[in-house]
Amino acid sequence: MITTTDLSKVYRTKDRDITALDGVNLHVAQGEMYGVIGQSGAGKSSLIRCVNLLETPTSGSVTVDGRELTALARRGSRGRPKRPTPQLRAARSSIGMVFQHFNLLSSRTVRGNVELPLEILGLTRRERSRKALELLDLVGLADKAGVHPARLSGGQKQRVGIARALAGEPKVLLSDEATSALDPETTRSVLRLLRDLNQQLDLTVLLITHEMDVVKSVCDSAALMRDGRVVESGTVPELLATPGSELARELFPLGGEVGGPERTAVDITFHGDTAAEPVVSRLSRAYDLDVSILGAAMDTAAGKQVGRMRIELPGRYEDNVVPIGYLREQGLQIEVLPATEPAAAPAVSAAAPATGLAPAAGASEPAPEVAK
Numbered sequence: 001m002i003t004t005t006d007l008s009k010v011y012r013t014k015d016r017d018i019t020a021l022d023g024v025n026l027h028v029a030q031g032e033m034y035g036v037i038g039q040s041g042a043g044k045s046s047l048i049r050c051v052n053l054l055e056t057p058t059s060g061s062v063t064v065d066g067r068e069l070t071a072l073a074r075r076g077s078r079g080r081p082k083r084p085t086p087q088l089r090a091a092r093s094s095i096g097m098v099f100q101h102f103n104l105l106s107s108r109t110v111r112g113n114v115e116l117p118l119e120i121l122g123l124t125r126r127e128r129s130r131k132a133l134e135l136l137d138l139v140g141l142a143d144k145a146g147v148h149p150a151r152l153s154g155g156q157k158q159r160v161g162i163a164r165a166l167a168g169e170p171k172v173l174l175s176d177e178a179t180s181a182l183d184p185e186t187t188r189s190v191l192r193l194l195r196d197l198n199q200q201l202d203l204t205v206l207l208i209t210h211e212m213d214v215v216k217s218v219c220d221s222a223a224l225m226r227d228g229r230v231v232e233s234g235t236v237p238e239l240l241a242t243p244g245s246e247l248a249r250e251l252f253p254l255g256g257e258v259g260g261p262e263r264t265a266v267d268i269t270f271h272g273d274t275a276a277e278p279v280v281s282r283l284s285r286a287y288d289l290d291v292s293i294l295g296a297a298m299d300t301a302a303g304k305q306v307g308r309m310r311i312e313l314p315g316r317y318e319d320n321v322v323p324i325g326y327l328r329e330q331g332l333q334i335e336v337l338p339a340t341e342p343a344a345a346p347a348v349s350a351a352a353p354a355t356g357l358a359p360a361a362g363a364s365e366p367a368p369e370v371a372k
C-alpha cells in the first residue's frame with residue numbers, strides 16, 4: 001500500500017546540507033499497522049512528511065495505493081513544490097494525517113473541525129453535517145459535536161483529529177507521534193481506537209513514534225530508523241526470529257548477567273501456545289543439567305502472545321551442542337549468546353542499545369534454578 005524506494009531528503013540550510021533521509025526503502029502492506037521508531041533526529045517526521053509529499057523528497061519515489069506521488073508532484077525551485085497538482089491533491093485525499101498536537105481550530109466546534117476537510121471536498125452543508133456526526137460517532141465523541149476544543153481533554157482532542165483525518169475516507173492513515181502528548185491511559189485508549197479503525201475499515205496505518213510500547217501494543221510490523229536510514233524492519237514475528245535483532249531486544253528486553261566463559265547463555269523465543277518452561281525442565285531432566293533462568297519476559301505484540309527467556313547451561317558451547325539441538329527440535333527459536341570473559345559485560349548489553357528506549361539487559365532479577 002505504501003512503498004518508498006531509495007527515498008532521500010536533504011534540507012539545504014544557509015550553513016550546511018542536512019541529510020534527514022538517506023535511501024529509505026519501506027514497504028507497508030495493505031491493512032497493516034506499521035510503526036517506525038527511532039530517536040529524536042533519526043528522520044521519522046521527514047519520512048512521514050515525504051510519504052504524503054508535505055515535504056518534497058530530494059530523490060527516490062513514494063507510491064501510495066498504486067499511485068506514484070513523486071511523479072504527480074511538480075517540482076518548484078530548490079525542490080519545493082510550486083503548488084500541488086490536481087492529481088497530487090486527488091491522490092492525497094486517500095491519505096489521512098493525525099498530528100501530535102492535534103492542530104484543531106479553536107474557533108470551530110468539534111463538528112466544525114471535522115467538517116473542514118468536507119468543505120474542501122465540496123460536500124453540501126447537510127452532507128457535511130451527516131458525515132461529521134457519523135465520524136464523531138465512530139471515534140466515540142458523538143455527544144461532543146457542539147463543544148469547542150478548549151473544553152476537551154487531550155485524548156478527546158486526538159479523537160477529533162482522527163475523525164477529521166478520516167473525513168476523506170482515506171485508505172491510509174499517517175500518524176505523527178499521535179500519542180506523545182497524552183498520558184499512558186489515554187495513549188492506550190487512542191491506540192485501541194487506531195487498532196479498531198485499522199481492523200473495521202481495513203485502514204493501513206503508518207505511525208511514527210519514539211515509544212517502544214506503542215509499537216509493541218498495536219503494530220504488526222516495525223522499522224527502526226537511525227541517521228536517516230532504516231536499519232531493521234519486518235513483521236514483529238520476523239523481527240523476533242532474527243538473531244541479534246535490536247528491535248526484538250528492545251521489544252522484549254531480557255535481563256541477566258551471563259556467568260563467564262565456562263557457561264553457555266541461550267535466548268529462547270516462543271510464540272503463541274508454545275511455552276518454554278516445561279521444555280526447559282524437560283531439558284534439565286533429559287540431560288541432567290543445572291539450567292539457570294537468567295531472565296524472562298512474557299508479553300503480547302499485535303495481540304499475539306510472545307515470550308522470551310534467557311537461560312544458562314554449564315560448560316562451553318561445544319559441550320552443549322546436543323541440548324541446544326534438543327531445544328531447536330522443540331520448535332523454539334534459539335539464539336546462543338557469544339561467550340564472555342568472566343569480567344566482561346553480557347554480550348547483549350555490549351551490543352546494546354540502539355534506540356536507548358529500553359534497557360537491553362540487567363532489567364530483571366535472576367530467577368532460581370530449575371529443579372531437576
Ligand SMILES: Nc1ncnc2c1ncn2[C@@H]1O[C@H](COP(=O)(O)OP(=O)(O)OP(=O)(O)O)[C@@H](O)[C@H]1O
Binds near residue numbers: 013018019038044045
Ligand atoms: N525543515 C528543516 N530544515 C532543516 N533541517 C531539518 C528540517 N526538518 C528536519 N531537519 C533535520 O533533519 C533531521 C531529521 O529530523 P526529523 O524531524 O525528521 O527527525 P525525527 O526522527 O522525526 O526527530 P523528532 O522525533 O525529534 O521529531 C534532523 O537533523 C533535523 O534537525
